[in-house]
Amino acid sequence: MGNRGTTVDAALLEVRGVSKSFPGVKALQDMHLELRHGEVLALVGENGAGKSTLMKLLSGIYTPEEGEFSMNGSPVVVQNPRHAQALGISIIHQEFNLMPDLTVTQNIFIGREPRVGGVFLNDRALHRRAQELLDRLELPLDPTARVGSLTVARQQMVEIAKALSYDPQVLIMDEPTAALNDAEVAVLHGLIRRFVNPSTGVIYISHRMDELKAISHRIEVIRDGRYIDTLDTATTSMPEVISLMVGRDLVSDARPENVRTDRPVLLSVVGLHTKNLLKDITFELREGEILGFAGLMGAGRTEVGRALVGADPLTAGSISLRGEPISVRNPAAAAALRIGYLSEDRKHFGLLLNQTVSSNIALSSLSTLFARFGFVKDRLIKARSREMVDRLRVKTPSINQTTKNLSGGNQQKVVIAKWLLKDCDILIFDEPTRGIDVGAKEEIYRLLNELAAQGKSIVMISSELPEVLRMSHRVVVMSEGRITGLLESGEATQESVMHLATLRPGDGSGRQSAPSESAGEQHPHSRTPNHRAPGDASDTDPKGHA
Amino acid sequence: MSDTKNTAAVATARGSMRARIEQLLAFGGLIVIVAFFSIANENFRTFSNFTAILFSTVVIGLLALGTTFVIITGGIDLSIGTGMTLCAVMSGVLIINWDLPLGLGLVLTVLFGGLIGFVNGFNVAVLKLPPFIATLAMMLVAQGLALVLSNSVPIYFNALPEFSRISTGELIPKVPNAVLVLAAAAVVAAVLLNRTLFGRYTFAIGSNEEATELSGVNVRRWKLLIYTVAGLFTGLAGIMISARLGSAQPATGMGYELQAIAAVVIGGTSLVGGKGSIIGTVIGALIISVINNGLRIMSIPQEWQNVILGAVILAAVYADMARKRSGSST
Structure with a gap:
């Protein structure tokens, strides 16, 4: 040999x-x-x-x-x-x-x-x-x-x-x-x-x-x-x-667009726990904001997304939408509240692969937009699907094409079209550009920015740091099931995110002050958003939210 | 621009062609089999024999219609055979033993079938038992209950000739009412599957249950409903079999579920889920009846009928897979 x-x-x-x-x-x-x-x-x-x-x-x-x-x-x-x-x-x-x-x-x-x-x-x-x-x-x-x-x-x-x-x-x-x-x-x-x-x-x-x-x-x-x-x-x-x-040039140093900190809070999550992983997840999502979720694999970002739409049960914590407490028992309840989750795993959790583009686009809105007395309005489905395909520039020979024959980027656009048709206020994108080529990525980014500009609130979970930095108005960083920091777009850098992502939380009460201090030394603006600690809230949230 | 339009048009045309060919495969098979028997035996190709074939398709056909929905979701329902028997016994108990008005008795029997389906649905959708296990258990429960409720003796409807007329009467001359019932049920099933939310969600669940759930569809509730609807068809089949026999026979029913599933599969519905049609199921049920009838007319022993039926199932599913393989290599 x-x-x-x-x-x-x-x-x-x-x-x-x-x-x-x-x-x-x-x-x-x-x-x-x-x-x-x-x-x-x-x-x-x-x-x-x-x-x-x-x-x-x-x-x-x-x-x-x-x-x-x-x-x-x-x-x-x-x-x-x-x-x-x-x-x-x-x-x-x-x-x-x-x-x-x-x-x-x-x-x-x-x-x-x-x-x-x-x-x-x-x-x-x-x-x-x-x-x-x-x-x-x-x-x-x-x-x-x-x-x-x-x-x-x-x-x-x-x-x-x-x-x-x-x-x-x-x-x-x-x-x-x-x-x-x-x-x-x-x-x-x-x-x-x-x-x-x-x-x-x-x-x-x-x-x-x-x-x-x-x-x-x-x-x-x-x-x-x-x-x-x-x-x-x-x-x-x-x-x-x-x-x-x-075959063309691309701008590589793009930064988030339309960052504003004065928008009202849409979704507020306090002290979320799940059985397996999540501990004390507390954050706020503002209107028209792209809130990035960064962290290492297994940090619990996907689990936060699933918990928000009721796909995994909570053991503690509360969620409120526009100030009203809500209970999300399952994804159907979340969809009714216009919260949509776009999975990182399109093939298993996003698409009906052997069904047509139009069936997929219509799926979430069937009962609300496309049915009367239980009967389905096929002509309307076709018309609206065609509109969405044109608007998102989905490259498909027809809306009757089977989705498994589309490329990854176009499949992702079909999933996005499904939720846009539902007119969701909150969209949770889990790894929106995984397995998608460079050109299609740019289009997805453009779309996310457009949506945010329209006032939609977006949670973007991503493992690609450049993507997080480029898109997020603010960045939530997680490690081992907890949130270890919240960075404004100006203070998020590869180094500051990676530092927070590799913090080891959960060492009991001793960490409450110590790690946030050490994080503070290296990154003056990073904060541990532990809103639950009394007296802490005003310190950790100096800018307020109008 | 016009280029994409053209390819789009071509793809759509090819799509509908594909759909047509798909139907043709089962339908073509039916034609070939009918032609074969018609040539082989002159007693086969008579009008009265054709109505006899349709008449004998009714019970299996009704069971197959209901179970088509379940199979498209990727599930299976093994309880429909003995469930049908339990419903037949129930109709006897309600109409003969309790002396309820005929109409009320019939409605309650169908609803009772729905209840059986609901219990299946609860076990599958809420308790998350595998459909095979849940409905296998129900198959045994229904078989036992049918014997318990009837004290293991048939219930006869001799005192009530109207009851038999549901099956053997002829609203249209020379066409038994049972055939009309099957036709009406098939139309209802086709509308349900193709034109309603119920049908769309049936396909969606069978294509990808997780993705359907995450799309905001209450999968649990719809699955419960799908099994319940399958149960309603079982109840109707129970009425039709006791009306045909003029009695509720508590010891029969086992084996009907497999014939019904065979009809669905021959009709091109995938056991993996996500794909299927009512017209296919009807053709599948007809193929089974034609084979049974033709072989009987040619005096081929009962035992051989099952051997040939088994071979037909293999051929039908293989042809389906072969076509899919050649289709997906593009």
Whole structure:
């Protein structure tokens, strides 16, 4: 195994003039790619640029119509995923291929378990091998843990351990950090650096521009199924890469629009607790405000969103809308109060994937806008759906298109259209741009700003710091189920948010003064919004809310 | 601009074509089977035999109509067979034993079916039991209760010839009333499924229950209602079977649920949920009746009828999946 790939002059993996088309679509045309020994090659392109098609060709799921692949100078024909693995190509797909009910060990060695007498499994030996592998990769995983009980970040580690257990030469990662926070990304990058040596290489596909700078040696840009350019990371600026990707220039240093602190409070949340995670969540949402929620994965931001719409039960606390206490028993009650929650997981919690665009858009408003005596007004649904599709510029051949055929950005727009039609006053966006390409992101941002300008109140939960800083009028930072700080837009910086996000709350009563002091030293304006403490409220809220 | 308009038009045209072909598959199957038997046996291709086929479709058809809604939500209802029997016994108890007026007895019987469905719905939607388990339990409960209520002996409606006329009377000459009942029920079901909130939410829940809930739909309440409606159809089927037999037979019913589910599946409704149609279910029920009738006329033993029916189910579902696979590769 050791002397594989010592040919120095030929590239580790080369793709030459590869084309692939599907009925009606030319997915790839004359594609090129050259992965050198010992490098991390970033592959970037908007959604639909052809990245996934290229991955599927490399893993043998599709076969190319023209062109060829070669490894270390000799041509290879990849027949199927198993064959790709045998050739030394391991691919980690964006959607995990894990079995949640099996253990870490079982997942890593699935399909190649050593057997005793040809039939029985030797669990202890297998766990030992898994432990060795995890130790070698420096992954803090328990081989006997059930994968379904792990966090997304840890499931990602299992995928990586599985891929690396095949001792690949080429490791391909498709959006490996889509669900990771910054600290977890650092762990992942450490892993990649340890993996790369003079006989291996990594192809790294990502939407996150800041990561490319950190991890890659070169960046290959593709657009509309064609090769555009390959750039040296060290001498390239990210706006340059983005403009190559989208074919136009983008403003990157945009800041929140229309920030005003004198608006009336719309929603006021006091002392919210849930059974599993949330503790003493207290904050206010003003009219026409974009309130950012930042924090590490698992800090409880999504749980706040779900609690607000009654998707998870509260154990304590109160919510009031326009000064009136409200009780939100379930999402239907929230919708009646015009509070909508747009999940981070569109496919599972946002869309009816096998239904049409218009069915999805109409779903929340069926009973209020589109029904009389229980009968549905189909013509009105069609008309209003068409309006929404035009207004949000959803790229779809028709409103009768099945939503699963749309790209991520357009699916997200369908979800937004559903809630806009409901005319919600409060919209809770959970990771509004996850898995969406750069161009579509800009459109979503524009839309959020428009909505806020119209007086809608928006809670924006996001794991991408630049997004939080760019969009939020104020930023709530959470850590381990508690709110650790509230930053006005002027005082929110990457550093101040990260500091609050990594605070460890919940050390009993001792922390009440101490951490807020230490936070105060480093960031003069950050405050712990613990409104419940008597006498504290006036101090922590000096600006008041009209 | 005109480009997108064009592709839009093409996509819509293709969409409706697809829908039409989908119907054709089951309908085409029915035509082929009818043609086969018509050629194979001259006794099959008579008007009276065709009405006999329709007549024999009524009970399975009614059960299948109700359970179509449940299956589109991604659920299943195993209690409809013995539930129907319990309703039949109930009609006997109400109309014969308690001597209630016929009309009132019929209404109460249908409502009783609704009650069975409501209990199923409560177990599924509120207690969150898996539909398979909840309705399996109800299947046994209903079977037992039917025997208890009737003391395990049939209840005869001999004293009440009007009752039998619900099924065998002929408001339209040569067409049994039962066929009209089925036709009316199918129309009501189709309107419910295609034109009402009830139908939209049925599809939405089957497509993605979590997303539907988060869209502000009270899924619990609608599921309760869907199972209840399925129960109403069961109650109606109970009336139709006792009217046809002139008696409530407490020991029958088991196995009808599987025939009804088979009809739904042959009709192209997906057991995974989110997809289905009433016309498909009606065609599915007709296919089952035609096969049973045709094989009987050709003097093929009962045992073989089930073997062939099983093969038809496999063929129907396989054809459905094959078409989907070729459709989604674009």
